[in-house]
Amino acid sequence: MTIRSFEVKVPASSANIGPGFDVLGVGLQLYLQIKVTIDSSKDTSHDPYHVKLSYEGDLAEKVPLTSDKNLITQTALYILRVNGMDSFPQGTHIHVINPVPLGRGLGSSASAIVGGIVLGNEIGEFKFSKTRLMDYCLMIERHPDNIAAAMLGGFVGSYLHDLSPEDMAAKNVPLDYILPKPDTPKEKIVSSQPPTNIGEYLQYNWCHKIKCVAIVPNFEVSTDSSRAVLPEKYDRQDIVFNLQRLAILTNALTQETPNNKLIYESMKDKIHQPYRSGLIPGLQKVLASVTPDTHPGLCGICLSGAGPTILCLATGGYDAIAETVIGIFNKAGVECSWKLLELAYDGATVEIK
Numbered sequence: 001m002t003i004r005s006f007e008v009k010v011p012a013s014s015a016n017i018g019p020g021f022d023v024l025g026v027g028l029q030l031y032l033q034i035k036v037t038i039d040s041s042k043d044t045s046h047d048p049y050h051v052k053l054s055y056e057g058d059l060a061e062k063v064p065l066t067s068d069k070n071l072i073t074q075t076a077l078y079i080l081r082v083n084g085m086d087s088f089p090q091g092t093h094i095h096v097i098n099p100v101p102l103g104r105g106l107g108s109s110a111s112a113i114v115g116g117i118v119l120g121n122e123i124g125e126f127k128f129s130k131t132r133l134m135d136y137c138l139m140i141e142r143h144p145d146n147i148a149a150a151m152l153g154g155f156v157g158s159y160l161h162d163l164s165p166e167d168m169a170a171k172n173v174p175l176d177y178i179l180p181k182p183d184t185p186k187e188k189i190v191s192s193q194p195p196t197n198i199g200e201y202l203q204y205n206w207c208h209k210i211k212c213v214a215i216v217p218n219f220e221v222s223t224d225s226s227r228a229v230l231p232e233k234y235d236r237q238d239i240v241f242n243l244q245r246l247a248i249l250t251n252a253l254t255q256e257t258p259n260n261k262l263i264y265e266s267m268k269d270k271i272h273q274p275y276r277s278g279l280i281p282g283l284q285k286v287l288a289s290v291t292p293d294t295h296p297g298l299c300g301i302c303l304s305g306a307g308p309t310i311l312c313l314a315t316g317g318y319d320a321i322a323e324t325v326i327g328i329f330n331k332a333g334v335e336c337s338w339k340l341l342e343l344a345y346d347g348a349t350v351e352i353k
């Protein structure tokens with residue numbers, strides 16, 4: 001009889017931070033927990049891949065509990081399969097506790113994917129480094145900002161390499177070939193290793209006085225639909241607007257005494273937020289109404305990831321900031337909750353029990 005027990009913890013994250021579309025992310029102290037026990041004397045043959053799966057947390061009624069449909073176990077099965085294991089060990093029980101709201105712009109899919117890859121790495125005892133695990137994650141979520149923040153923690157910038165044509169083709173296979181559906185042809189299912197060094201990631205310092213106020217509207221916006229409204233091409237002046245702010249922002253957020261007005265201006269964006277306002281009633285008003293002048297303590301305000309959550313960076317005045325944003329959303333007919341969060345500096349962790 002084998003008994004193993006461990007817990008994987010992965011932070012939520014907020015991506016973009018204004019101008020850093022698909023580039024910047026912060027890990028947040030709100031953790032997806034994946035509690036695992038493997039007891040080979042227990043019969044888990046009811047599940048196609050030998051897992052008893054249970055879930056508590058956001059939208060529990062929507063989260064599938066069979067291993068071939070659940071994002072965490074599907075992702076774990078991908079790293080297991082390409083490393084020679086076709087299934088979880090008999091007797092695997094996985095209990096997920098998820099406080100990260102689904103489809104709200106707080107990186108729930110990134111925490112699930114990072115959690116699944118770390119889970120598979122631990123089950124298979126592969127001992128891959130976090131950098132190599134990032135390659136697996138990027139085969140599934142193909143922009144690095146949330147994934148890097150969830151895996152590594154802190155305030156992170158990323159870029160993706162220009163891969164060779166062969167590696168690019170391998171990386172861009174349809175997602176159904178990596179996380180197969182019942183109708184995915186067997187010969188298409190990916191069983192080879194992902195390319196190496198798909199991206200580079202750099203953790204910046206962070207001014208610890210700055211905290212994150214996350215105001216979460218009570219409706220979902222899927223990342224796919226929020227990306228679908230973005231244009232294919234941009235005006236040069238809009239790209240330069242964002243690049244200028246990005247260059248200042250990555251340094252401004254590290255300074256020991258934050259310059260609120262500089263951060264506020266450098267968190268403005270012209271390449272994703274304006275296009276997403278049609279999906280998020282009240283967004284333009286929120287972004288225009290909460291400033292360091294109207295709300296002392298505010299450093300900057302932006303859409304969190306693909307939305308609809310609003311991320312406010314602030315050194316104080318948290319309740320007043322949240323109250324104003326919620327008031328504007330309420331007038332647009334949208335209810336909200338809010339959280340005050342600090343950065344998660346460690347990223348994904350595994351604790352052996």
Ligand SMILES: Nc1ncnc2c1ncn2[C@@H]1O[C@H](COP(=O)(O)OP(=O)(O)OP(=O)(O)O)[C@@H](O)[C@H]1O
Pocket residue numbers: 013015032063064070071072096098101102103104105106107108109110112146221222223224304305306307
């Ligand atoms: N813990 C989880 N277990 C199972 N499925 C999950 C889990 N977390 C996220 N998902 C899946 O991911 C979807 C949400 O992903 P999506 O990329 O649309 O939003 P998000 O990651 O919350 O937001 P953003 O990427 O803007 O930060 C959910 O609807 C669900 O299908």
Ligand SMILES: N[C@@H](CCO)C(=O)O
Pocket residue numbers: 015016021022023143145146223226227272305306
């Ligand atoms: N950079 C991504 C983050 C959400 O996954 C976007 O804004 O679409």
